[in-house]
Amino acid sequence: MSDETGQNDAYVRKFTFRPFTGLRRGRVYRIWSISWQWWTHEWDRSRAIKILIGFQLFTLLITNIILLSFRGLIPGIATEQLLEDTLISLVRGIVSFRTEIHADTNGSGDEFGNGGFTIGGSSFFILILCVLVGSGLIADDITNKTNEIYYAKLEKYEYIAGKFGAYFIFGNVIITLPYVLEFFLLFIGLGNMDFVTVFPVLIHVILFTEIVNLTFSAIILALSSLTGRRLYAGLTAFMLLFLANMIVPTLAFNTGQEIGLPLLTDVLTLLLICSYIIDGDTIISLTDFEGIEHTLNLTNGVGIEGWMILGSLGLVIMFGVLIVVFQVNRRHSS
Amino acid sequence: MSFDITITTDQLSKYYGSIRGVENISIKVPAGGVGFLGPNGAGKTTLIRTLLGIIRPTKGTAHVLGYDIKSDINQIRDRIGYIPEFNTAFIPDMTAMKFIAFCGRMNGLSGAESKQRASDSLYYVGLGEERYRKLGTFSLGMKQKVKLASALVHDPEIIIADEPTNGLDPNGRIQMLDLIRNLQTDQNKHVILSSHLLRDVEQTTDYAIVFSEGEILAQGRIKDLTSGRSTSISVKVKNNEEQFINSLKNDGLEVWVEGGYIEVTKSVNIEKVIFRTAYEAGAEIRYFGSRSRTLEDVFVDLFKDKEGIQ
Ligand SMILES: Nc1ncnc2c1ncn2[C@@H]1O[C@H](COP(=O)(O)OP(=O)(O)OP(=O)(O)O)[C@@H](O)[C@H]1O
Numbered sequence: 256m257s258d259e260t261g262q263n264d265a266y267v268r269k270f271t272f273r274p275f276t277g278l279r280r281g282r283v284y285r286i287w288s289i290s291w292q293w294w295t296h297e298w299d300r301s302r303a304i305k306i307l308i309g310f311q312l313f314t315l316l317i318t319n320i321i322l323l324s325f326r327g328l329i330p331g332i333a334t335e336q337l338l339e340d341t342l343i344s345l346v347r348g349i350v351s352f353r354t355e356i357h358a359d360t361n362g363s364g365d366e367f368g369n370g371g372f373t374i375g376g377s378s379f380f381i382l383i384l385c386v387l388v389g390s391g392l393i394a395d396d397i398t399n400k401t402n403e404i405y406y407a408k409l410e411k412y413e414y415i416a417g418k419f420g421a422y423f424i425f426g427n428v429i430i431t432l433p434y435v436l437e438f439f440l441l442f443i444g445l446g447n448m449d450f451v452t453v454f455p456v457l458i459h460v461i462l463f464t465e466i467v468n469l470t471f472s473a474i475i476l477a478l479s480s481l482t483g484r485r486l487y488a489g490l491t492a493f494m495l496l497f498l499a500n501m502i503v504p505t506l507a508f509n510t511g512q513e514i515g516l517p518l519l520t521d522v523l524t525l526l527l528i529c530s531y532i533i534d535g536d537t538i539i540s541l542t543d544f545e546g547i548e549h550t551l552n553l554t555n556g557v558g559i560e561g562w563m564i565l566g567s568l569g570l571v572i573m574f575g576v577l578i579v580v581f582q583v584n585r586r587h588s589s
Numbered sequence: 590m591s592f593d594i595t596i597t598t599d600q601l602s603k604y605y606g607s608i609r610g611v612e613n614i615s616i617k618v619p620a621g622g623v624g625f626l627g628p629n630g631a632g633k634t635t636l637i638r639t640l641l642g643i644i645r646p647t648k649g650t651a652h653v654l655g656y657d658i659k660s661d662i663n664q665i666r667d668r669i670g671y672i673p674e675f676n677t678a679f680i681p682d683m684t685a686m687k688f689i690a691f692c693g694r695m696n697g698l699s700g701a702e703s704k705q706r707a708s709d710s711l712y713y714v715g716l717g718e719e720r721y722r723k724l725g726t727f728s729l730g731m732k733q734k735v736k737l738a739s740a741l742v743h744d745p746e747i748i749i750a751d752e753p754t755n756g757l758d759p760n761g762r763i764q765m766l767d768l769i770r771n772l773q774t775d776q777n778k779h780v781i782l783s784s785h786l787l788r789d790v791e792q793t794t795d796y797a798i799v800f801s802e803g804e805i806l807a808q809g810r811i812k813d814l815t816s817g818r819s820t821s822i823s824v825k826v827k828n829n830e831e832q833f834i835n836s837l838k839n840d841g842l843e844v845w846v847e848g849g850y851i852e853v854t855k856s857v858n859i860e861k862v863i864f865r866t867a868y869e870a871g872a873e874i875r876y877f878g879s880r881s882r883t884l885e886d887v888f889v890d891l892f893k894d895k896e897g898i899q
């Protein structure tokens with residue numbers, strides 16, 4: 256190994272600059288190396304990520320303690336139901352700031368009081384961190400001019416895939432994994448339940464958190480490539496997600512009987528409703544600032560429909576990806 | 590594998606919208622060390638980026654080591670080590686080792702291999718001691734060397750260095766050029782050095798391709814480019830220039846016009862002959878000089894020619 260060869264220049268040159276004779280790895284390996292390199296680097300340097308992970312796990316721990324200690328006081332609810340209600344409201348907490356929703360029909364997370372165990376603010380931290388960490392993904396390469404090195408070694412789509420992959424590692428560790436873990440903790444902790452019955456809850460948790468990851472990654476990476484500066488990307492992403500969530504519902508509530516189409520521009524609320532759609536709910540109620548409930552029927556052909564929710568999310572994701580592809584192929588390397 | 594010609598291009602053109610990057614470039618780049626020489630905006634970087642598939646040519650084709658840039662670009666990328674001209678800041682809080690190993694993995698090296706080769710490359714460029722330091726703490730000269738290491742880590746056959754001495758002090762410049770030349774002489778790599786500085790190219794390679802405004806003006810061994818016409822005398826005359834030239838030609842002299850000067854091959858008593866001929870032709874001599882031409886002259890002349898045409 257070169258490390259032991261000492262300082263003699265001639266020696267080093269003679270013995271260390273060996274020709275490479277092995278086989279080169281495939282394309283997927285290279286894409287993955289971008290993702291993994293980024294993630295390990297962020298993990299090493301970012302205290303915020305570790306704090307958030309700790310915070311997430313702490314939240315789950317508290318939830319478990321409360322749930323298990325008061326288990327006896329909540330009679331009449333099957334353990335399966337308890338698990339479902341707890342977990343689904345927990346994952347919904349990721350995107351609940353301003354909007355409070357509950358389904359009119361009894362579904363997941365309702366019987367037990369919506370968001371009862373979500374410690375307020377965790378969702379805010381998650382959003383801040385996603386934006387903070389993700390906004391540098393492409394922008395930093397532009398700022399530091401490292402993108403030319405990537406493009407000289409890889410195809411542009413491989414670079415893009417690597418960057419999305421990087422975000423997905425992050426999203427899965429920060430968001431998906433803790434809730435999957437929670438599922439198994441509750442499954443074991445509450446005991447006495449049939450895995451097949453609660454399996455859909457696990458699917459819901461994974462599906463929903465991955466939709467959140469996908470949406471966040473599309474928005475954040477698009478802005479990262481569009482602005483080319485970490486700070487601007489972060490600010491715009493935050494404004495787009497958080498401020499929209501603060502402002503848009505109020506506008507949407509004031510448009511008539513059913514909730515108006517402007518709601519479709521509020522990505523966080525779209526995501527939240529998406530969870531109800533996954534659950535099969537068709538009529539939900541949104542509570543505004545004054546505590547007044549607004550009913551939203553997703554299948555009555557009036558106002559916002561279920562397909563619009565999914566379609567809008569799809570559009571957001573599609574546009575996000577297209578912007579990244581366009582920026583990388585045209586603007587950053589013309 | 591050994592190649593006599595490493596890169597060929599055929600009618601290669603690249604436009605940025607309506608701006609010409611390069612136009613109808615057809616070159617054969619010989620093996621060994623080659624300089625891409627040309628002033629700012631000549632199209633050197635454009636050509637290099639096209640060869641690496643970073644930008645697509647508007648038309649034309651090119652082959653690197655026998656691989657087509659359209660269909661086998663990834664084969665090419667694994668065989669080229671590229672030092673971009675930009676002042677890359679890298680990832681400031683990453684160590685040099687990590688970054689270079691990462692570069693290796695992007696070129697398909699396994700984890701262990703990439704670490705070992707990263708260390709080798711950093712030693713090679715003289716940053717062995719500093720390899721665990723964060724890149725943000727590196728000086729500009731060190732960063733240039735890191736770029737070189739990033740181009741070496743995957744053991745490419747061709748190294749393309751685009752303005753690698755940009756922003757370096759004299760000492761750093763010499764070191765950088767030494768390293769690049771050694772790659773060719775000691776490590777048997779093909780080296781392409783792109784620069785707007787003649788002295789950089791002269792010190793590093795034997796062969797040069799001269800670019801201007803997106804086109805190739807000359808190419809050849811630097812020795813030939815500099816000495817080929819060094820035996821001529823330059824003359825400038827007023828009035829009856831054509832007659833003067835013809836008379837000289839009739840005397841059996843080799844005469845040509847270059848950069849506004851009439852060049853006459855030296856021979857015995859050439860001065861007398863020229864003055865007499867001028868007198869007879871009714872031409873008034875405005876300039877008379879023996880020029881030992883360096884590549885710099887060729888270089889300057891070539892661009893003068895170019896401007897004269899347009
Ligand atoms: N991304 C781009 N968009 C538009 N025009 C460009 C772009 N890159 C280069 N050009 C133009 O193409 C021409 C060739 O530029 P290029 O960078 O290839 O020259 P160069 O020989 O590398 O010059 P330098 O010595 O300054 O690096 C110039 O006129 C330049 O303005």
Ligand SMILES: [Mg+2]
Nearest residue numbers: 633634674751
């Ligand atoms: Mg250039």
